[in-house]
Amino acid sequence: xxxxxxxxxxxxxxGDGFTDDFRAVADGLRHLHDDGExxxxxxEELTVREVVRFEGASDPDEEAAVFAxxxxxxxxxxxxxxxxxGMSPEDNEVVxxxxxxxxxxxxx
Numbered sequence: 738x739x740x741x742x743x744x745x746x747x748x749x750x751x752g753d754g755f756t757d758d759f760r761a762v763a764d765g766l767r768h769l770h771d772d773g774e775x776x777x778x779x780x781e782e783l784t785v786r787e788v789v790r791f792e793g794a795s796d797p798d799e800e801a802a803v804f805a806x807x808x809x810x811x812x813x814x815x816x817x818x819x820x821x822x823g824m825s826p827e828d829n830e831v832v833x834x835x836x837x838x839x840x841x842x843x844x845x
Contacts, residue, residue: 743817746789746803750815755805757814759783761827768812780831783808784838790820804835 741749758769765777787805800823804816818828 741789743789743791743801743803747815747817750787750789750803750805753805755786755807755813755815757812759804759806759814759816761816761818761825761831763827766806766816766831768814778808778812780834781836782810783812784836786813786838788839804832806835807838 759766759778760769761767762777765779766783767775767777769775783806785804786807789803789805791801791803800819800821802818802820804818805813806816807813816831818824818832820832824832
């Protein structure tokens with residue numbers, strides 16, 4: 738099975754209702770709604786529902802992750818980060834503070 742590209746992962750997550758975007762800022766995550774509205778949310782207000790990682794074949798600078806995030810208030814969106822040595826301090830702080838709500842893997 739071929740690996741999922743970032744654009745395919747974002748399209749799939751959008752189809753699952755993760756339609757808004759998030760960006761790290763100094764005091765949390767800026768929620769960017771497609772109607773132009775935005776506000777800052779604390780990472781603890783959101784829950785990680787899925788993480789999709791991408792690794793470059795030979796270049797560590799091509800490492801990225803897409804987080805599917807959901808708030809109890811109904812907001813669902815994606816947050817894209819570079820991970821590894823190129824991760825910004827804001828992204829690092831946010832990722833450490835995000836609650837992980839993913840289901841643990843089931844053992845047969």
